[in-house]
Every structure is written in structure tokens, then in C-alpha cells.
Amino acid sequence: MKVILPAKTRGGVQQMARGLCQIMGREISKGNVNTNIRQMTPRGTLQLPWSSINSVRTIAVLPWPFSFQPRDFSLPNSSWGSDMRRLYEHYNSQCEVETDDGEKKWGVWRRLPSYNRSLKYATGGVYLSKIIQSKARLFTRNIREQGAGFEYVVFVNKQEQKCVCVFQAGHLLEGPPGHVHGGAIATMIDTVTGTHATYLSGPVMTANLNINYRSPISLGSTVLLTCSLDKKEGRKTFVSCQVTNTDSSKLHTEATGLFLSITMGHLLGG
Amino acid sequence: MKVILPAKTRGGVQQMARGLCQIMGREISKGNVNTNIRQMTPRGTLQLPWSSINSVRTIAVLPWPFSFQPRDFSLPNSSWGSDMRRLYEHYNSQCEVETDDGEKKWGVWRRLPSYNRSLKYATGGVYLSKIIQSKARLFTRNIREQGAGFEYVVFVNKQEQKCVCVFQAGHLLEGPPGHVHGGAIATMIDTVTGTHATYLSGPVMTANLNINYRSPISLGSTVLLTCSLDKKEGRKTFVSCQVTNTDSSKLHTEATGLFLSITMGHLLGG
Numbered sequence: 001m002k003v004i005l006p007a008k009t010r011g012g013v014q015q016m017a018r019g020l021c022q023i024m025g026r027e028i029s030k031g032n033v034n035t036n037i038r039q040m041t042p043r044g045t046l047q048l049p050w051s052s053i054n055s056v057r058t059i060a061v062l063p064w065p066f067s068f069q070p071r072d073f074s075l076p077n078s079s080w081g082s083d084m085r086r087l088y089e090h091y092n093s094q095c096e097v098e099t100d101d102g103e104k105k106w107g108v109w110r111r112l113p114s115y116n117r118s119l120k121y122a123t124g125g126v127y128l129s130k131i132i133q134s135k136a137r138l139f140t141r142n143i144r145e146q147g148a149g150f151e152y153v154v155f156v157n158k159q160e161q162k163c164v165c166v167f168q169a170g171h172l173l174e175g176p177p178g179h180v181h182g183g184a185i186a187t188m189i190d191t192v193t194g195t196h197a198t199y200l201s202g203p204v205m206t207a208n209l210n211i212n213y214r215s216p217i218s219l220g221s222t223v224l225l226t227c228s229l230d231k232k233e234g235r236k237t238f239v240s241c242q243v244t245n246t247d248s249s250k251l252h253t254e255a256t257g258l259f260l261s262i263t264m265g266h267l268l269g270g
Numbered sequence: 271m272k273v274i275l276p277a278k279t280r281g282g283v284q285q286m287a288r289g290l291c292q293i294m295g296r297e298i299s300k301g302n303v304n305t306n307i308r309q310m311t312p313r314g315t316l317q318l319p320w321s322s323i324n325s326v327r328t329i330a331v332l333p334w335p336f337s338f339q340p341r342d343f344s345l346p347n348s349s350w351g352s353d354m355r356r357l358y359e360h361y362n363s364q365c366e367v368e369t370d371d372g373e374k375k376w377g378v379w380r381r382l383p384s385y386n387r388s389l390k391y392a393t394g395g396v397y398l399s400k401i402i403q404s405k406a407r408l409f410t411r412n413i414r415e416q417g418a419g420f421e422y423v424v425f426v427n428k429q430e431q432k433c434v435c436v437f438q439a440g441h442l443l444e445g446p447p448g449h450v451h452g453g454a455i456a457t458m459i460d461t462v463t464g465t466h467a468t469y470l471s472g473p474v475m476t477a478n479l480n481i482n483y484r485s486p487i488s489l490g491s492t493v494l495l496t497c498s499l500d501k502k503e504g505r506k507t508f509v510s511c512q513v514t515n516t517d518s519s520k521l522h523t524e525a526t527g528l529f530l531s532i533t534m535g536h537l538l539g540g
Contacts, residue, residue, distance in 0.1 A: 135441045136489055139451035142419075142442035143412070171405045172412035181409035182464070182476045183457025190452040206452045210480045219406055 079147025349417025386411035
């Protein structure tokens with residue numbers, strides 16, 4: 001189950017890592033993770049085939065990044081300001097609801113976990129060691145200092161085919177003096193529209209982004225990215241996105257994204 | 271001469287930092303820097319008014335970032351691979367030419383220096399101290415480890431209204447497994463098309479980016495961004511950009527950018 005990239009595929013494979021991460025996220029949140037994916041998560045005990053037990057024993061005594069404790073970057077941290085926390089709570093409180101007889105069930109929103117490594121190989125043993133050795137980090141999660149770069153959390157609402165991202169822009173994302181770089185805004189738009197397309201259509205890759213910058217975003221401020229499905233046509237998923245202030249009264253940026261579906265075969269080399 | 275941002279200007283001010291940095295770059299390369307800008311550069315002695323001499327004495331004994339020795343990120347470093355170095359030498363060797371009588375003069379290309387801080391205030395004293403205290407860093411230059419993030423150098427050719435950027439993508443820019451994030455590609459496109467528009471039209475802001483992703487870019491590889499002027503209409507400058515492999519035989523991404531001119535008054539609060 002090794003991932004083989006279709007390197008010559010026209011249209012790029014911009015969303016492959018995202019697709020796979022979101023697959024992980026969905027499986028974990030539903031509690032039906034398969035054995036291979038469970039090896040990569042911090043929840044519960046590692047469940048590995050006997051053949052790889054020895055190597056895991058060796059790895060287990062090493063510090064992070066060898067400890068299998070990936071950090072979920074979408075959870076609150078001390079750098080989050082009041083706007084970021086308030087909006088997180090607003091959506092997070094709607095992720096799980098209590099029924100009249102006291103049972104808990106899924107709400108309309110779902111928080112997506114977010115890690116800083118892509119899942120190159122989903123099996124253990126030799127492939128697992130390749131992930132551990134890789135220095136590569138997801139672009140939006142590559143800064144260690146909390147609050148300095150992209151602080152964001154994505155919630156999806158499959159019922160309404162809608163997706164929101166609460167994004168707090170750190171001081172290392174500067175473009176115009178005191179304001180967020182246009183490329184950093186494009187990065188968040190690519191990330192969130194792609195996540196939404198993946199959630200609705202399965203693994204996709206970005207084919208086009210068309211971005212209109214309306215008004216600048218101050219460094220340190222929190223904004224809301226709201227994505228909705230425009231249409232689906234065969235392999236194509238069209239998503240639109242608006243970046244606004246937290247009460248949606250001011251439009252900062254608007255964009256459309258076109259995504260092409262790729263098969264799980266492409267993604268997992270099956 | 272304090273920079274006041276037109277915060278409510280429709281269209282954003284995405285290119286303001288870039289515009290001002292490029293102004294610095296041009297002034298420095300031509301050797302006719304004015305007194306205020308000279309205070310911010312590593313060349314020569316600080317020339318400050320008497321009123322601020324005391325504070326400068328205090329600052330002068332402090333280590334970087336208080337030493338007024340900003341690093342020019344567009345110069346080669348040990349992380350640059352052979353493709354990056356070769357292309358740098360190719361364009362850099364055309365920046366200065368020797369005449370028949372042994373005199374040196376500008377060539378057709380010009381290398382633009384690149385710093386990791388925006389120039390918020392161009393005067394000394396109290397404004398200078400605000401720059402020093404600011405933690406903000408230019409998004410494309412915010413990673414300290416050489417080779418880990420964006421390694422790039424921009425050359426402009428005013429005669430042919432053309433601009434090239436040699437870009438080596440580090441391991442912290444990952445999107446799809448082993449490949450560059452679509453947002454990182456968008457960031458470089460915004461940076462280079464905006465630099466080109468600024469060079470041709472003076473200070474501008476990004477109004478639109480339209481990006482078509484054709485084929486993925488491997489992490490660690492070097493690509494060439496080539497920008498050309500499409501047209502100018504009043505305040506509007508239209509630039510197109512192609513991202514190719516180093517011999518231009520493979521197209522990775524193509525894009526157009528629309529930039530709106532802003533006045534020096536906007537930029538410098540005059």
C-alpha cells in the first residue's frame with residue numbers, strides 16, 4: 001500500500017497530501033481506523049504485525065519525532081486570541097450533541113485534525129521508517145513557534161456542503177508592512193478549498209485558483225474562510241471561498257478553486 | 271515620512287512591502303541612496319541626525335537584530351544546489367559588463383536584493399526603533415535554516431520588460447507527499463509577478479491572481495519563474511508568469527496577475 005505519485009499527471013497533485021490527511025482525519029473521528037492508519041495516530045496502543053515489533057521497540061525509546069505522538073495543530077494553544085477561541089468554541093460545540101436520553105452523537109459540524117507531516121506510506125516496517133526519517137513538513141504547519149505562522153482550524157458541514165476555517169495570521173506571514181502576504185492568503189485558500197473538495201469528492205488535486213484581493217488583512221488578526229460547493233461535473237469539483245472578518249461584515253478576499261478527482265489507486269498505489 | 275496604510279482601500283495593499291523593498295533595492299544598486307534609506311542599509315556609516323546619536327550608540331553594541339546588518343537573502347549560500355548556482359551565475363554575469371576600454375557598466379539584467387523585513391518607517395529615531403522592535407518578517411524569508419524554505423533570487427530586465435526568478439524549494443514547503451504545496455507556488459508567483467509590476471509601474475498592490483497548476487514540482491528541485499508584461503491600462507498592470515523546469519522544457523504552473531498602482535503618498539504617508 002505504498003503511495004506512488006503520478007508524477008506526469010497533467011493538472012498536478014496539489015491536494016494529495018491533504019486528501020490523505022483528511023482521510024486519516026475522517027477515519028479517526030469516526031473511530032473506525034484501520035490497522036495501518038492506527039499505527040500513525042497518537043490514540044491507543046500501536047497495533048503492528050509481528051514482523052515489525054522489533055523495529056518499533058527500538059523506535060519507541062527515541063524522543064520525538066520518533067515517538068509516534070504527532071501534534072494535532074488544530075487544537076487551541078496559548079497563542080490563540082479571543083476571536084480565535086470564541087469561533088473555535090462556536091463551531092466545536094456543534095460537533096457533538098447530547099440527545100434527550102443523554103446519549104452523545106455527532107452534530108452538524110466536524111472538526112478536522114491537522115498534522116505537519118504527509119503520510120507517504122501507510123504501512124509499517126520499512127515504509128514507516130521513511131516517514132520518520134523525512135525532514136519534510138506540511139507548508140502550513142512548518143513553524144514551531146505557536147502563533148508565529150498559520151494558526152487555523154477547519155470545520156466541515158457535509159449536510160450543508162459547507163466548510164469554515166478560523167485563521168489567525170502570525171507575525172511571520174508579513175507581506176505589506178503590518179499586513180498578511182498575498183501568498184499566505186492564497187495558501188490558506190488553497191488549503192481550505194482543497195480540504196472542502198476532498199471532503200465532498202474524495203482525493204483531489206488543485207487545477208486552478210482564481211483569487212481577488214479586496215482589502216488587506218492585518219497581521220495578528222483572525223479571519224474566517226467560508227467555502228461552499230458551486231458544482232460537480234464528472235471529475236471536476238468547483239468550490240468558492242470568501243475570506244471575511246470574524247462577523248462576516250467585511251470582505252477581504254474572494255476566490256474560486258477547481259479541483260480534479262484522483263483515484264485512491266493514485267494515492268495508495270493500489 | 272511615516273508609512274500610513276490606506277486600510278480601507280478597496281483592492282488591498284498586497285504589494286506595498288514589496289514595492290518599498292524594491293525601491294530600496296533600486297536605490298542601493300544605483301549607488302544614489304538617500305540619507306534616510308542609507309540608515310537602513312549595511313553599506314557605509316550610519317548617518318543620523320544629532321538628536322538620535324545617543325540611542326544609536328546604545329543600539330550599536332547589541333547583537334543582531336540590533337546591528338543594522340540585514341542579510342541579503344538573494345545571495346548564494348551553501349544550501350544552493352548546482353542548478354540554482356548555475357542559473358544564478360548565468361544571470362548575474364549579465365548584470366555588469368566590461369567595455370572595450372576596461373570600464374564597467376550595467377548589463378541588461380539587474381539582481382534585486384532581498385531582505386526579511388519590510389521598511390515600515392524610512393526615517394530614523396523613534397521610527398527606526400519601531401522597526402528594530404518589530405517581530406514581523408517577510409513571509410518568503412521567515413525561515414532561518416538555509417535551504418529549508420524559499421531559496422530564490424530575482425533578476426529584472428527593464429529593456430525587455432522581463433523578469434526571472436530562480437527558485438529552489440526546500441523541505442518545509444511540502445504539500446502533496448514529496449512535492450511543493452500549491453500555496454507555496456502561489457506565494458512565489460505573487461512575489462515575482464508583483465516585483466515585476468513594481469519594477470515597471472512603481473508601487474502596486476495585487477488585485478487578482480489566476481493560477482493554473484499543470485504538473486507538480488518536486489521538493490528540493492529548482493524551477494524558473496519567467497514573467498512578462500502583458501499590458502498597462504491606466505492604474506492597471508497585467509503580468510503573466512510561467513513556472514518551468516530549469517531548461518524551460520516542462521511547464522509546471524502558469525498564471526496571470528493584475529496589479530493596481532498606488533501612489534508614493536500612500537506608501538510613505540506624504
